[in-house]
Amino acid sequence: MSAEQEEAPAELARLWRLPVPASGLGRPAALDTERVVRTGVELADRDGLTGATLPKIAKELGVSPMSLYRHVGSKDELLVLMRDLALGSPPEVETAPDRWREGLRQWTVAQRLVHHDRPWLPRLPIAGPPMGPHEIAWMEAGLSALSGTELDWAAKVGSLTLLSGYVRHASLLSQEHAQGRSETGLSQEETERAYGRTLARLITPDRFPQVALLFSSGLFESAPEGAYDDPATDHDFVFGLERVLDGIAVAVDRARAGTG
Known part of the structure; x- marks a missing residue:
């Protein structure tokens, strides 16, 4: 020892x-x-x-x-x-300099799946920074995905913290939505359609012009059955993840150009 x-x-x-x-x-x-x-x-x-x-x-x-x-x-x-x-152990992620985005996507989706399989996990209090061997292994995998970028250490750690926080929020929100659906017996797609139809009857363009346009757009009718069944490809989760990665991409580009 x-x-x-x-x-x-x-x-x-x-x-x-x-x-x-x-x-x-x-x-x-x-x-x-x-x-x-x-x-x-x-x-x-x-x-x-x-x-x-x-x-x-x-x-x-x-x-x-x-x-x-x-x-x-x-x-x-x-x-x-x-x-x-x-x-548990983190996934193998892309580490090539031009594949950092795919590497972080793999890292984040893997966390989302762990939280889906163990819904109690995102409900644990955050006691401090990563300390355990599995947490450090996940940190290693995330940093490896960013290893080919010019981001400094603070930006790399900040990127991983941002993505982990997004996964935690998305996981808890998904659980709350599922709990609400369990009381009605409706699927997520059916819930959205019912929501859109109900509010469309109440909202008038003179009071809420932009919201009225939203509810008349057909958005809440468009999700096919099963669109939310896979937590890794859930539309809302993927949309948010790509926007977070867009923000990290700006930081990566600025660091490469020496203006970050």
């Missing part, structure tokens, strides 16, 4: 699964951090965040809640550990 590992705080050591010196004689512990955290992720996948409390994890493992504190220091630490494990 390196000197850096020996000096790592307990929370960081658990996050990186660094070896912990044995504490005296006796049988090896029946639990470890990996098993506790993996159980928490499995419960969250099944029951949401409310199903992944320390008492419920202990019950699932057949141990006392107090025994978990040898492996997870607190509820807040549990959430940090669960987030890193749940993210």
Whole structure:
């Protein structure tokens, strides 16, 4: 073990699964951090965040809640550990200088799919900058996509933060829309059509001229069935992502020209 590992705080050591010196004689512990955290992720996948409390994890493992504190220091630490494990490994991304946009697109869509598969993930509080091995691996992949650009480090990190924030917002908004649809039994496409038809009867050009033009344009009638079924190709998500990438492209061009 390196000197850096020996000096790592307990929370960081658990996050990186660094070896912990044995504490005296006796049988090896029946639990470890990996098993506790993996159980928490499995419960969250099944029951949401409310199903992944320390008492419920202990019950699932057949141990006392107090025994978990040898492996997870607190509820807040549990959430940090669960987030890193749940993210998993990042995708392989394009790294060629002229392919940075495709690389970031791959990176962002992969995050969106992880959040779709684990809807509890974007609901976790942001406790600080990336610290865990999976989070750092995602950072490495994102920076690799931008490695052929002339952006400085602050601009690269800012670009990744912007894209991650967009994914988080889009994921939460999608969940809220899905919850609302579950109460009506309508699909997203049916919801949009019903919305357009209802408002078109109420809005008059003399009071809301631009909105009236919008509702008479046929936009809310145009989405085909299934247009929102795939979170990676969802029209609203893709539109927003491309606009964010447009903004990053301006910064990339300015950095290349030396005017950024």
